[in-house]
Amino acid sequence: MSDKYKTVAYYPGCALEGTGHGYNRSTKAVARKLGLNLVEVPNWNCCGAMEVKNIDPEIQNYLSARNLSIVAEKMSIDTVMAPCNGCYHNLKKVEHDIAEKPKTQEVVDRLSQKAGHASYQAGEVETIHALDWLKEAIGEDGIRERVKNSLKGLKIANYYGCMYTRPRNIFPEKDQGGDSESTYQPHYMDDLLRAAGAEIVDYPLKTACCGGAHTLADSDTSTKLVLNLLQTAEACGADVIATECPTCHSGLEMHQVRAETEFGIKTSPKMLYFTQLLGLALGLSRRKLGIHENVSDAKELLKQKGLA
Amino acid sequence: MPIHEKSLIRPEDLTEHEKLEIDGVDVSGHWSTFIETRVVSDYNERMEEEIAALPGGEYIHRCFQCSSCTNVCTVNSLNPDFNPRYWIYLARMGFEKELLRDKELLWQCVSCHKCTHACPRDVVPEGVMKAMATWAELKGHTGVSPSAAFDAEFTEQIVATGKIEEGRIIRGFFKRTGQPLRQPWLLEMSLRLARHLPILMGLKMMLATLFRPRTRDWGKSEAAITEYLAERETANRRALNLDETAGR
Ligand code: SF4
Ligand code: SF4
Numbered sequence: 001m002s003d004k005y006k007t008v009a010y011y012p013g014c015a016l017e018g019t020g021h022g023y024n025r026s027t028k029a030v031a032r033k034l035g036l037n038l039v040e041v042p043n044w045n046c047c048g049a050m051e052v053k054n055i056d057p058e059i060q061n062y063l064s065a066r067n068l069s070i071v072a073e074k075m076s077i078d079t080v081m082a083p084c085n086g087c088y089h090n091l092k093k094v095e096h097d098i099a100e101k102p103k104t105q106e107v108v109d110r111l112s113q114k115a116g117h118a119s120y121q122a123g124e125v126e127t128i129h130a131l132d133w134l135k136e137a138i139g140e141d142g143i144r145e146r147v148k149n150s151l152k153g154l155k156i157a158n159y160y161g162c163m164y165t166r167p168r169n170i171f172p173e174k175d176q177g178g179d180s181e182s183t184y185q186p187h188y189m190d191d192l193l194r195a196a197g198a199e200i201v202d203y204p205l206k207t208a209c210c211g212g213a214h215t216l217a218d219s220d221t222s223t224k225l226v227l228n229l230l231q232t233a234e235a236c237g238a239d240v241i242a243t244e245c246p247t248c249h250s251g252l253e254m255h256q257v258r259a260e261t262e263f264g265i266k267t268s269p270k271m272l273y274f275t276q277l278l279g280l281a282l283g284l285s286r287r288k289l290g291i292h293e294n295v296s297d298a299k300e301l302l303k304q305k306g307l308a
Numbered sequence: 309m310p311i312h313e314k315s316l317i318r319p320e321d322l323t324e325h326e327k328l329e330i331d332g333v334d335v336s337g338h339w340s341t342f343i344e345t346r347v348v349s350d351y352n353e354r355m356e357e358e359i360a361a362l363p364g365g366e367y368i369h370r371c372f373q374c375s376s377c378t379n380v381c382t383v384n385s386l387n388p389d390f391n392p393r394y395w396i397y398l399a400r401m402g403f404e405k406e407l408l409r410d411k412e413l414l415w416q417c418v419s420c421h422k423c424t425h426a427c428p429r430d431v432v433p434e435g436v437m438k439a440m441a442t443w444a445e446l447k448g449h450t451g452v453s454p455s456a457a458f459d460a461e462f463t464e465q466i467v468a469t470g471k472i473e474e475g476r477i478i479r480g481f482f483k484r485t486g487q488p489l490r491q492p493w494l495l496e497m498s499l500r501l502a503r504h505l506p507i508l509m510g511l512k513m514m515l516a517t518l519f520r521p522r523t524r525d526w527g528k529s530e531a532a533i534t535e536y537l538a539e540r541e542t543a544n545r546r547a548l549n550l551d552e553t554a555g556r
Contacts, residue, residue, distance in 0.1 A: 014471055014472045014473070014474070014521070015474070017521060018473065018474040018475075019474055043523055043524050043525070044523065045466070045470035045471060045523040045526070045529070046466045046470060046471045046472050046523075048463075048466060049462065049472075050419050051458065051459040051462035051463060052459070052462065052463050052466060053363070053364070053438075054363065054364070054438045054442070054455075054456070054459045055363065055459055055460070055463045055537070056363050056536070056537060056540050057363055057364060057435070058536075059463075059533055059536065059537065062533065063466070066529065107536070110532075110536075111529070111532045111533065111536060114528065114531070114532035114535075115528040115529040115531075115532045116528050162419075162420045162421055162422075163421070165425075166420070166421035166422065166424065166425040167421045167424035167425045167432075168425055169430075183425070208382075209382040209418055209420035209422070211382075211418050212418075213418050213419040213420075213455075214416070214418050214454075214455060214458075216454075216458060216478065216481055216482075217453075217454035217455040217457070217458045217481075218416060218418075218454060218455065221383070221386065221416065221418065222418075224386060225382065225386075225418075253497070254493075254497055257493055257496050257497045257500065258493040258497075260496075261492050261493040261496045262492070262493055292504050292505060293501075293505065295497055295500055295501045297500065297503075297504055299504065
């Protein structure tokens with residue numbers, strides 16, 4: 001535990017106001033429980049997800065630069081935390097591009113000026129993921145001390161997805177040896193949930209792709225990719241796939257249903273956000289953690305394991 | 309990891325005679341296999357430049373054909389014909405016709421960034437895939453792909469309001485691509501969600517789809533983005549020698 005990240009700017013992003021609402025709720029509930037302050041970025045805009053860059057990458061950069069400039073200018077907080085992999089990735093991306101590509105700074109300056117707000121400069125704000133936040137501010141020991149309701153007996157496969165680790169050049173703090181996060185074998189979620197008592201299964205597809213970018217545009221591809229994730233988790237003996245991204249999470253849920261309705265293939269793993277799992281361990285109720293807002297219905301399983 | 313090879317000899321370019329004798333020598337079957345001579349004369353010498361000018365394509369020139377991208381590619385593992393390394397080769401050589409054989413596959417990249425992560429030359433192959441798909445569309449070789457339709461719907465909503473609302477995206481996308489919104493699996497999903505959702509919560513969600521979320525004072529950002537995008541579109545069309553006024 002340290003004072004670092006005790007107060008961070010909070011950038012929930014669009015998905016956490018929609019399908020990922022359970023992630024939003026549980027993140028806030030866990031923060032409250034742990035005495036951490038989340039100050040929402042005022043009047044934020046969408047980060048452009050995985051789509052705007054295909055129309056123009058510099059516009060995507062501008063979208064994230066605007067959010068970062070609000071944190072720097074209006075909030076006087078030096079860290080912004082994004083729970084969504086897509087938001088996190090895009091904030092990291094503009095940080096990298098502004099430092100490395102003069103063109104990005106030029107476009108961001110020009111658009112910010114026209115839009116009438118401060119232009120973001122490299123290094124003003126540090127972007128972190130919800131995993132970095134809890135790992136640093138509370139850590140495994142901090143979790144262990146506070147566990148009220150151990151996740152003992154719950155077998156979890158941790159799924160990190162694509163945008164949290166790739167491409168590596170936008171995450172200079174990863175792969176630095178020691179306890180730093182790894183882009184090939186990420187472990188922050190494993191560390192935190194293990195500290196909460198869960199049994200972490202050895203899951204080889206931690207950073208495989210769920211096809212989230214084409215979840216509707218090419219649903220058959222997404223269903224195939226998701227089925228691979230689900231069936232492998234099942235084969236690894238996992239009851240639950242823990243997620244850390246609303247796009248991955250709803251992709252897994254949607255295509256689990258789609259595989260059933262369109263292809264008659266049933267799979268058993270339940271999807272829960274890692275913050276929901278941590279919250280359960282900290283003694284928070286299912287309601288408070290928005291577990292009822294997930295499509296994947298984990299109620300029976302959690303009851304069985306004495307967690308609800 | 310296996311090296312993914314790509315045979316440049318197509319079955320239709322091979323001839324073989326079941327029974328053949330030449331000068332008294334029996335050359336039946338494999339002994340008479342003959343590969344048609346292939347003469348390529350219609351290179352598009354500007355092809356690499358054209359793709360490099362489009363969003364995502366700028367580093368295509370760095371590729372040294374190691375195939376790390378194809379080796380790790382998510383879509384390649386489902387369909388071996390999806391081959392970023394090979395397509396980059398074709399584009400750099402100017403084999404336009406050859407690339408167009410795969411034109412309907414180009415848009416299928418799922419942006420997993422495995423290729424960009426693995427590429428030792430910082431080509432950003434993921435971006436190149438997007439640039440190639442845009443190239444094929446702008447040149448009129450393909451229609452608007454489902455992926456491009458989704459990107460357009462998404463981007464338009466952000467430009468207009470600063471935010472997106474998922475329900476509106478889904479409706480807009482199905483409308484654009486002429487598909488019915490009543491997909492059985494989407495219905496089944498909503499039903500399952502509704503089953504354990506308190507009624508009030510469900511109502512709140514429905515209301516959220518009616519009132520568009522917006523970023524306040526977004527107007528000036530909207531104007532700045534719109535102006536920039538119009539400039540870029542003109543530049544993109546110019547790079548491809550297309551009529552600059554005719555929009556997409
Ligand atoms: S990994 Fe990079 S350098 Fe290697 S073939 Fe792919 S694009 Fe070219
Ligand atoms: S980003 Fe696209 S091209 Fe690259 S590995 Fe993923 S699916 Fe393949």
